[in-house]
Amino acid sequence: MSIDIISKIKEAGLLGKSGSNFPVWIKWDSVKKADALKKYVIANAAEGEPEVFKDGFILNNYPKEVVLGIKAALNCIEKSSGYIYLRKDYYNKFKYTLNKLIKGADIKLFKKTGGYLSGEETVLLNIIEGRLSEPRIKPPYPTESGLFGYPSLINNVETFYRVSKVLKGEYKDNRFYSISGDVNNRGVFEFKTDLNISQILKESNNFPDFDFFVQAGGGISGEILLPSELGRPLKGTGGIIIYNRKRTNPASLIVKKLKFLMNENCDKCVPCREGIYRIFEMVKNNDIDKDKLNEIVFALEETSLCGLGKCSVVSIKGFFNKLL
Ligand code: SF4
Numbered sequence: 103m104s105i106d107i108i109s110k111i112k113e114a115g116l117l118g119k120s121g122s123n124f125p126v127w128i129k130w131d132s133v134k135k136a137d138a139l140k141k142y143v144i145a146n147a148a149e150g151e152p153e154v155f156k157d158g159f160i161l162n163n164y165p166k167e168v169v170l171g172i173k174a175a176l177n178c179i180e181k182s183s184g185y186i187y188l189r190k191d192y193y194n195k196f197k198y199t200l201n202k203l204i205k206g207a208d209i210k211l212f213k214k215t216g217g218y219l220s221g222e223e224t225v226l227l228n229i230i231e232g233r234l235s236e237p238r239i240k241p242p243y244p245t246e247s248g249l250f251g252y253p254s255l256i257n258n259v260e261t262f263y264r265v266s267k268v269l270k271g272e273y274k275d276n277r278f279y280s281i282s283g284d285v286n287n288r289g290v291f292e293f294k295t296d297l298n299i300s301q302i303l304k305e306s307n308n309f310p311d312f313d314f315f316v317q318a319g320g321g322i323s324g325e326i327l328l329p330s331e332l333g334r335p336l337k338g339t340g341g342i343i344i345y346n347r348k349r350t351n352p353a354s355l356i357v358k359k360l361k362f363l364m365n366e367n368c369d370k371c372v373p374c375r376e377g378i379y380r381i382f383e384m385v386k387n388n389d390i391d392k393d394k395l396n397e398i399v400f401a402l403e404e405t406s407l408c409g410l411g412k413c414s415v416v417s418i419k420g421f422f423n424k425l426l
Pocket residue numbers: 219237366367368369370371372374375406407408409410411412
């Protein structure tokens with residue numbers, strides 16, 4: 103059964119749905135093969151990216167399938183115990199249903215503390231262990247040394263849902279998209295992964311008839327794209343926010359996003375702690391020094407310790423190059 107499910111996941115070509123697009127079978131295989139007395143399987147339902155809400159949709163509509171996927175991982179990986187790590191509102195909303203579904207299985211629900219950063223996989227490990235809410239330096243990766251130092255498989259809610267589809271022989275190369283902003287038809291939609299952004303907006307009945315731009319991939323870390331750039335597939339966590347250009351002031355919008363990053367970062371490393379603040383100052387004082395900006399962006403991208411700092415540059419570059 104265990105080898106079987108890993109080969110089936112491999113054959114299906116399932117990629118992780120947390121935004122990393124990492125082949126799922128490789129993670130499963132590494133944890134399965136790791137030589138350890140104990141192992142963990144963790145379903146990440148932290149979903150902290152603003153305007154991304156598809157994992158909540160999945161937990162609401164397909165909790166059985168999610169738990170089936172987690173149980174498959176527990177069966178496949180010997181000596182493992184499971185956690186479902188839920189952000190507070192999801193914990194409150196879904197705990198009764200999930201508790202029923204996990205009854206008798208070695209799976210615990212864990213209510214997340216903290217904000218945006220707490221969904222990062224090494225922060226999540228620290229939080230479950232009762233440590234400070236800050237990222238760990240990788241390597242070692244969680245598959246080698248994760249929860250309490252044991253090999254740990256961490257997959258997103260949608261990934262476990264897709265595993266259940268592989269198990270049932272119903273797998274399709276689809277994903278869920280959260281669409282929001284200046285739209286008529288806000289919601290979660292399921293389409294094939296090879297649809298481009300323009301097609302996703304059209305198929306979901308959300309393609310604007312006004313001048314607009316989008317943030318695609320996530321409300322903070324996603325790319326800023328103009329209408330002429332929508333012929334590409336959607337990366338990241340599967341979120342698309344539409345902004346009406348007439349009603350949106352890009353300077354105020356980036357200030358809002360920079361404030362969010364300043365509030366949510368952990369202050370552990372200088373490029374992120376100082377760099378984001380310096381960019382915020384430049385925009386707020388309307389005093390943008392392009393050379394200084396490029397240096398800060400370079401430092402953020404190359405030397406930040408975790409994804410929050412590194413990925414922040416994706417939208418920062420978009421704002422400066424396309425909107426400001
Ligand atoms: S990049 Fe930001 S969030 Fe990540 S470790 Fe550094 S300060 Fe903390």
